[in-house]
Amino acid sequence: MSWITVCKLDDIVPNTGVCALVGGRQVAVFRLDDDSVYAMSNHDPYSRANVLSRGIVGDLKGELVVASPVYKQHFSLVSGQCLEDPQVRVAVYPARVDGDVVMVEA
Amino acid sequence: MKTGKIVVIGNGMVGQRFLEQLVGRPDGAAGITVFCAEPRPAYDRVQLTSFFSGKSAADLNLVPEGFFERHGIALRLGDKALAIDRGRKAVRSARGHELPYDKLVLATGSYPFVPRVPGAEWPDCYVYRAIEDLEAIRKAARTARTGTVIGGGLLGLEAAKALHDLGLETHVVEFAPRLMAVQLDDSGGRLLRRKIEALGVGVHTSKETTKIVKGAERRHKLLFADGGSRETDLVVFSAGIRPRDQLARAAGLAIGERGGIVINDHCQTSDPDIYALGECALWGGRSYGLVAPGYQMAEVAARHLAGEHDARFADADMSTKLKLMGVDVASIGDAHGATPGALNCVFTDEATGLYKKLVVSNDRKRLLGAVLVGDAADYGSLLQMTLNVIPLPEHPEDLILPAREGGGKGMGVDLLPATALICSCNSVTKGGICGAIAAGATSLGALKKGTKASTTCGGCGPLVKQILDCELRKRGVDVKNHLCEHFPYSRQELFHLTRIGALKTFDEIMSKHGQGRGCDICKPAVASILAACWNEYILKPRHAPLQDTNDHFLANLQKDGTYSIIPRVPGGEIPPEKLIVLGEVAKKFGLYTKITGAQRIDLFGARVEQLPLIWKELVAAGFESGHAYGKALRTVKSCVGSTWCRYGVQDSVLMAINIENRYRGLRSPHKLKMAVSGCTRECAEAQGKDVGIIATEKGWNLYVCGNGGVKPRHADLLARDLDDQTLVQYIDRFLMFYIRTGDRLQRTATWLENLEGGIDYVRKVVCEDSLGLGHELEADMQKFVDSYECEWKKAINDPETLKRFRHFVNSDQPDRNVVFVAERGQIRPARPDERESALEAVEH
Numbered sequence: 001m002s003w004i005t006v007c008k009l010d011d012i013v014p015n016t017g018v019c020a021l022v023g024g025r026q027v028a029v030f031r032l033d034d035d036s037v038y039a040m041s042n043h044d045p046y047s048r049a050n051v052l053s054r055g056i057v058g059d060l061k062g063e064l065v066v067a068s069p070v071y072k073q074h075f076s077l078v079s080g081q082c083l084e085d086p087q088v089r090v091a092v093y094p095a096r097v098d099g100d101v102v103m104v105e106a
Numbered sequence: 107m108k109t110g111k112i113v114v115i116g117n118g119m120v121g122q123r124f125l126e127q128l129v130g131r132p133d134g135a136a137g138i139t140v141f142c143a144e145p146r147p148a149y150d151r152v153q154l155t156s157f158f159s160g161k162s163a164a165d166l167n168l169v170p171e172g173f174f175e176r177h178g179i180a181l182r183l184g185d186k187a188l189a190i191d192r193g194r195k196a197v198r199s200a201r202g203h204e205l206p207y208d209k210l211v212l213a214t215g216s217y218p219f220v221p222r223v224p225g226a227e228w229p230d231c232y233v234y235r236a237i238e239d240l241e242a243i244r245k246a247a248r249t250a251r252t253g254t255v256i257g258g259g260l261l262g263l264e265a266a267k268a269l270h271d272l273g274l275e276t277h278v279v280e281f282a283p284r285l286m287a288v289q290l291d292d293s294g295g296r297l298l299r300r301k302i303e304a305l306g307v308g309v310h311t312s313k314e315t316t317k318i319v320k321g322a323e324r325r326h327k328l329l330f331a332d333g334g335s336r337e338t339d340l341v342v343f344s345a346g347i348r349p350r351d352q353l354a355r356a357a358g359l360a361i362g363e364r365g366g367i368v369i370n371d372h373c374q375t376s377d378p379d380i381y382a383l384g385e386c387a388l389w390g391g392r393s394y395g396l397v398a399p400g401y402q403m404a405e406v407a408a409r410h411l412a413g414e415h416d417a418r419f420a421d422a423d424m425s426t427k428l429k430l431m432g433v434d435v436a437s438i439g440d441a442h443g444a445t446p447g448a449l450n451c452v453f454t455d456e457a458t459g460l461y462k463k464l465v466v467s468n469d470r471k472r473l474l475g476a477v478l479v480g481d482a483a484d485y486g487s488l489l490q491m492t493l494n495v496i497p498l499p500e501h502p503e504d505l506i507l508p509a510r511e512g513g514g515k516g517m518g519v520d521l522l523p524a525t526a527l528i529c530s531c532n533s534v535t536k537g538g539i540c541g542a543i544a545a546g547a548t549s550l551g552a553l554k555k556g557t558k559a560s561t562t563c564g565g566c567g568p569l570v571k572q573i574l575d576c577e578l579r580k581r582g583v584d585v586k587n588h589l590c591e592h593f594p595y596s597r598q599e600l601f602h603l604t605r606i607g608a609l610k611t612f613d614e615i616m617s618k619h620g621q622g623r624g625c626d627i628c629k630p631a632v633a634s635i636l637a638a639c640w641n642e643y644i645l646k647p648r649h650a651p652l653q654d655t656n657d658h659f660l661a662n663l664q665k666d667g668t669y670s671i672i673p674r675v676p677g678g679e680i681p682p683e684k685l686i687v688l689g690e691v692a693k694k695f696g697l698y699t700k701i702t703g704a705q706r707i708d709l710f711g712a713r714v715e716q717l718p719l720i721w722k723e724l725v726a727a728g729f730e731s732g733h734a735y736g737k738a739l740r741t742v743k744s745c746v747g748s749t750w751c752r753y754g755v756q757d758s759v760l761m762a763i764n765i766e767n768r769y770r771g772l773r774s775p776h777k778l779k780m781a782v783s784g785c786t787r788e789c790a791e792a793q794g795k796d797v798g799i800i801a802t803e804k805g806w807n808l809y810v811c812g813n814g815g816v817k818p819r820h821a822d823l824l825a826r827d828l829d830d831q832t833l834v835q836y837i838d839r840f841l842m843f844y845i846r847t848g849d850r851l852q853r854t855a856t857w858l859e860n861l862e863g864g865i866d867y868v869r870k871v872v873c874e875d876s877l878g879l880g881h882e883l884e885a886d887m888q889k890f891v892d893s894y895e896c897e898w899k900k901a902i903n904d905p906e907t908l909k910r911f912r913h914f915v916n917s918d919q920p921d922r923n924v925v926f927v928a929e930r931g932q933i934r935p936a937r938p939d940e941r942e943s944a945l946e947a948v949e950h
Contacts, residue, residue, distance in 0.1 A: 006915060006916050007915040007916055011909070011915055012915070013647050013650050013651060013910070014647075014651065015623075015651035016650060016651045016658075018910075018915035019913055019914055019915065020914060020915050020916050021914045021916055021917040021919065026914075026921070026923075029915070032623075043923075047665055047666075047667070048938060049665065049666050049667030049923065050667055050913075050921050050923050051655070051663070051667045054655045054658065054659075054663075055626070055655070056625070056626040056629050056630070056651070056652075056653075056654065057623075057651070058592075058622075058623045058624045058625035058626065058628075058629065059622050059623040059624075059625065060591070060625055061591065062622075064623075065625070067625070067626035069654065069655035069663055070663065070665065070667075072626060074626075
């Protein structure tokens with residue numbers, strides 16, 4: 001496990017996500033409008049497609065979430081927990097902004 | 107106690123209501139016989155004119171299936187009662203029956219008054235009372251050009267509308283100096299006159315018809331007391347009604363000086379075993395020409411007969427609200443300000459054709475009456491204020507003035523007492539409605555069925571709905587249609603807030619009207635509202651985060667994370683060169699191709715990073731975005747039309763191309779589909795679309811709110827035989843009205859089903875411009891049309907946007923998880939097991 005630079009902060013439009021290749025893994029990286037960043041697996045367990053980075057981010061009852069663009073389940077940006085099914089959780093990774101770059105530990 | 111044999115003479119609206127009231131009581135009669143002179147049982151005379159706009163006699167029928175049989179009532183249709191023998195307590199009929207009665211009920215109604223004008227007995231002089239009269243008028247109208255109604259009262263204007271609808275040049279001749287002299291004052295009458303004249307109906311007031319002679323140009327000539335004359339083919343007399351009291355008169359019952367069978371508070375005549383109800387009766391020196399008091403008498407008589415000796419008729423409210431030739435007219439209480447010391451409060455806007463008058467008590471504390479012309483939306487609340495003596499607000503004028511900042515308009519239904527009469531036609535009180543809601547009638551439909559409220563004239567419909575909403579809210583039922591937890595507004599409300607506040611971004615809207623960060627529900631909804639209001643490029647950085655993935659990548663996401671592309675092919679017309687380009691592009695990028703149901707070509711299996719490359723080639727060949735990814739106008743389908751088809755009557759392809767090019771890219775609450783058929787064979791299936799256009803010999807018929815999908819719905823005809831320009835004007839208005847008022851993800855079909863007033867209301871807004879919004883809606887649409895640009899053309903020329911079209915932000919590799927296998931000569935996404943083995947093969 002080590003911190004890896006994935007892109008510049010400017011590469012991510014605020015309140016959207018991108019997908020980064022980190023050590024062979026597909027990682028969805030989201031930037032919010034306060035320039036905080038979050039990272040989770042890009043794999044959507046419901047559609048089995050690598051698409052979570054393309055979901056709409058927001059909050060539900062205060063919990064930061066991304067909605068899968070395929071079948072619209074919500075996943076916590078912080079814990080990876082699926083809000084619709086307590087049995088389902090996607091992997092999350094530490095992420096931070098360092099100067100003008102975004103780093104993910106994976 | 108049983109009441110013995112009951113004979114009822116007359117089966118009109120009131121007679122029928124009496125029967126229903128009677129059989130609903132535990133102490134009903136031992137045997138009931140009904141004489142009915144007309145050839146059919148009770149029908150809705152109030153809606154008689156709708157007979158001319160396509161309703162059949164069966165539609166107007168008021169008698170539930172099997173009613174007479176179920177209750178053992180003997181109905182003698184077409185058998186007129188001829189005489190009452192009070193001594194032997196028996197009724198003799200035209201067919202020679204003689205029937206004994208214990209109690210007799212007269213519900214003989216009224217007959218149209220025909221003034222003693224020489225010539226009134228000529229052929230083609232009619233009255234307007236029964237279905238048979240209307241049938242005769244309709245038949246005569248086929249060979250006539252002009253028609254004249256004598257009498258400018260309520261019924262006279264109804265008759266004029268009927269003649270107008272039959273295509274006749276129509277005139278109304280009135281003895282009084284104004285129309286609807288009983289209900290309206292001079293100013294109201296003048297405004298109504300102007301509105302009716304604007305519809306092309308001639309109005310001639312202060313005219314006394316003295317003679318009808320043979321005409322020179324037309325069949326008849328009316329001569330007036332002032333020396334003038336007017337030629338006409340048809341004459342319809344509608345100069346008021348008179349109680350049909352001959353039977354009672356001959357039987358020696360007490361009759362009023364000017365006609366009418368005298369009754370007491372229990373509706374008994376001078377013979378306590380004989381009752382009289384409705385328009386034939388005279389109570390307190392008054393006879394009533396409205397159905398509501400008749401219904402009240404029916405109830406009183408039924409209760410009294412069943413042994414409720416305290417059942418009493420009290421003076422009935424004569425307030426009326428109706429729509430005359432598309433003009434709303436209402437009169438409440440003391441409309442003429444006859445109460446001593448009464449004050450008038452008048453608002454007139456001749457520009458938009460509004461006249462509103464309040465009659466207020468001398469101390470300005472209570473409302474005595476009102477007159478409304480042009481807009482009667484406030485009828486329900488003003489009537490309630492009058493009837494229930496609700497204290498007037500500090501500024502009574504606010505009740506009729508256009509709403510002003512901070513000024514509360516009208517009053518909440520919550521203020522009404524339980525005894526407030528809401529539906530005067532059917533005597534339903536607020537308490538009755540609340541009781542039905544408590545008993546489980548929680549939809550407007552169930553409420554109407556259960557209480558009969560709003561089922562006769564429908565005027566109280568909005569009020570009933572308000573009470574329902576209010577009661578449900580009190581019971582904690584969620585009647586709100588908030589977008590989501592972030593916005594306490596419906597889509598329609600948010601649309602207005604955005605437009606009126608000139609808000610241009612999600613952040614502005616959120617900070618002013620919402621809370622939190624938003625979600626996948628409100629963000630795309632706001633994106634759609636912003637696009638409809640301002641039509642800014644949807645991939646601008648400030649709008650991009652709001653877009654669903656389809657809009658974000660301007661393509662349709664498929665189950666494996668790839669996208670499909672549908673270039674626009676307006677009207678489904680495509681030259682061979684462009685067809686070849688689609689084939690070449692599909693071949694080059696290895697895409698699966700399929701023809702869609704809407705005459706387009708869909709290219710599947712494109713990865714995000716391929717989308718701009720594919721579109722560069724498509725744009726170069728002259729294609730533009732087809733918006734298949736958006737909640738927007740998708741396609742306009744067409745048949746080949748008159749150019750090639752042997753049966754086509756109009757060029758449906760050209761119309762489809764023009765329509766598609768006009769509305770392309772229009773963002774709306776949900777996707778929009780349209781179609782144009784070149785003749786009534788309807789090969790383009792236009793009646794299954796949100797907007798369907800079908801060619802006629804004279805132009806185009808416009809259908810709206812059709813749908814295929816889960817719940818198919820045939821579209822409703824909005825307007826007939828339109829020319830090209832009017833067609834586009836109506837579609838502009840219709841679409842913008844839907845976009846403004848639709849809920850999130852609400853197709854036009856569901857929108858219409860939830861719209862109070864349904865297709866008639868849409869027709870008024872779109873074709874008659876009843877809200878005065880027509881120009882604004884057209885201007886909004888024109889602004890949209892003028893600002894259209896192809897989203898893909900813009901995307902491929904903008905490096906910032908293009909940067910987003912890659913799978914990895916830090917690598918040019920494609921997504922290895924996207925795997926295709928071959929099937930029937932094309933690709934398809936691998937199934938999970940196929941994908942596993944394919945991925946393993948690559949890794950080894």
